[in-house]
Amino acid sequence: MLMQIKNVRKQFNGVDVLKNVNVDVQKGDVIVILGPSGSGKTTFLRCLNFLEQADEGTMQFDTLHLDLSHTSSSDIAKVRKKTAFVFQNYNLFANKTALENVTLGLTAGRHVGKSEALAIGRQALDKVGLSDRYDYYPAQLSGGQQQRVGIARAIAVKPDVILFDEPTSALDPELIGEVLRVMKKLAEEGTTMIVVTHEMKFAQDVATHVIFMDGGVIVEEGAAEDIFVHPKHDRTKMFLKRILPCGGICEEYECR
Amino acid sequence: MDLDLDFMYETFFKILGGISTTLELTILSLLLAAPIAFYMAVLRLNDAKISSGAVRVYVSFVRGTPIILQILLLYSLLPSVLNTIVQTLGINFNVFDAIDPFFYAVVVFSLNTIALLSEVFRSALISISKGQLEAGLSIGLTRFQVYIHVIIPQAMVVALPNICNITVNLIKGTSLAFLMTVKDVLAIGKIAASFGYNYIEAYIDVFFVYIILCTIIQVLYTAAESKISTFRAMHV
Numbered sequence: 001m002l003m004q005i006k007n008v009r010k011q012f013n014g015v016d017v018l019k020n021v022n023v024d025v026q027k028g029d030v031i032v033i034l035g036p037s038g039s040g041k042t043t044f045l046r047c048l049n050f051l052e053q054a055d056e057g058t059m060q061f062d063t064l065h066l067d068l069s070h071t072s073s074s075d076i077a078k079v080r081k082k083t084a085f086v087f088q089n090y091n092l093f094a095n096k097t098a099l100e101n102v103t104l105g106l107t108a109g110r111h112v113g114k115s116e117a118l119a120i121g122r123q124a125l126d127k128v129g130l131s132d133r134y135d136y137y138p139a140q141l142s143g144g145q146q147q148r149v150g151i152a153r154a155i156a157v158k159p160d161v162i163l164f165d166e167p168t169s170a171l172d173p174e175l176i177g178e179v180l181r182v183m184k185k186l187a188e189e190g191t192t193m194i195v196v197t198h199e200m201k202f203a204q205d206v207a208t209h210v211i212f213m214d215g216g217v218i219v220e221e222g223a224a225e226d227i228f229v230h231p232k233h234d235r236t237k238m239f240l241k242r243i244l245p246c247g248g249i250c251e252e253y254e255c256r
Numbered sequence: 257m258d259l260d261l262d263f264m265y266e267t268f269f270k271i272l273g274g275i276s277t278t279l280e281l282t283i284l285s286l287l288l289a290a291p292i293a294f295y296m297a298v299l300r301l302n303d304a305k306i307s308s309g310a311v312r313v314y315v316s317f318v319r320g321t322p323i324i325l326q327i328l329l330l331y332s333l334l335p336s337v338l339n340t341i342v343q344t345l346g347i348n349f350n351v352f353d354a355i356d357p358f359f360y361a362v363v364v365f366s367l368n369t370i371a372l373l374s375e376v377f378r379s380a381l382i383s384i385s386k387g388q389l390e391a392g393l394s395i396g397l398t399r400f401q402v403y404i405h406v407i408i409p410q411a412m413v414v415a416l417p418n419i420c421n422i423t424v425n426l427i428k429g430t431s432l433a434f435l436m437t438v439k440d441v442l443a444i445g446k447i448a449a450s451f452g453y454n455y456i457e458a459y460i461d462v463f464f465v466y467i468i469l470c471t472i473i474q475v476l477y478t479a480a481e482s483k484i485s486t487f488r489a490m491h492v
Contacts, residue, residue: 049394051390051393051394077396077398080393080394080395080396081396083394084394084395085390085391085394085395087387087390087391089385089387091385091387091388091390091391092388092391093388093391093392093405093406094388094410094487094488095406095409095410095413095487096405096406096487097487104392104395104397104405104406105395105396105397108397108401108405109395109396109397109401110396137486137487137488138487139487139488150391153391153395154395157395157396
């Protein structure tokens, strides 16, 4: 077991955003978290690398045993060195070129030598199909390209798990495909990923485990096929009905 | 009305000699103020209740009073306070003779600049999206590293036009140091004029010296701005 996350609770101004969420992550898993907005998916993801501090909960990560509500800054640093995060709004460093965006986590964060960092950075950008954009600033890149730099920045630091927070939600429809293709490639290579998304096709094709969240709890979880073809819970059925083109009545797994 | 052109010509170069005092006063005040102002800006952004409130009160004191009053007040107050301290400590040191008024001028203009700069820094830091800080943290950088590599370089670009403003205002403001008997550009002009009542000539000289000086400063800032903002170059 790579990660075991238990009993995560989180309140914002007295409102329960997460109520007792448990997730297990095996190496190589692609866990897709689905759910309507406001269901707590993003907050849960942000709690995993302490961009948000949970009020309660524990995390076992490799050899680390952490209490999520009282984590020392050195433990937070350890977790952040083992994880990477891909943001909905890319959050690229605006004053750095694509290549510098990717190498900063290596040179400043991990004290990797400059030439080695550059080699790793180029490799990462090549992988996401941006070999011709090394020296472009974020302002000169399209949304899809920016998000691919964001993914390159995440894979360059060779994390144990990459957390994706709605990586395609801010993109024009025609740019979504290029980002999903990169993510699919990573999944096929065995990268451990936790992905919050609304891309059902991606979830169906790539997820090893699908979680459906609503109101701060996990309503239903299982293999992609179970969730999409045989959802048990009414809340899940309703959600799928609204979001899938076939209206949620999936006779076949490949409904889309 | 005839202008004494020979006097104007001679005096112009005398007045140019005052630029060093004016610039020293300006640069020293800016350099002393910048780190403190930055720290104050960060305090206010972190919203620590007491320190943030104290900064706010300080800024409103400086902004809410004319600089000429600040000069008069501190120039009356500071030497006496220092003298009392020296006397109580039993040190044999004559504050009134030994300390150059230039020192008091630096103190006044620094205190003034701290307040103005802290607001400039604060607004510049706010303008950089919090997401970039989070992105930096998420790839294992410390908060300090993210500030050094990402936030401050971008905030500087936003702040620079305002810093230019403050610098030019400070250059002009230092002419008030005359009140503290500091011999800057304006003071030299005034003294030269007083011998033969050539005030108009002297003031025209001073006018040109300030215009030239402030224009050069603005050109330098514009050059600096375009140099550090290359990343904002062209959008797709």
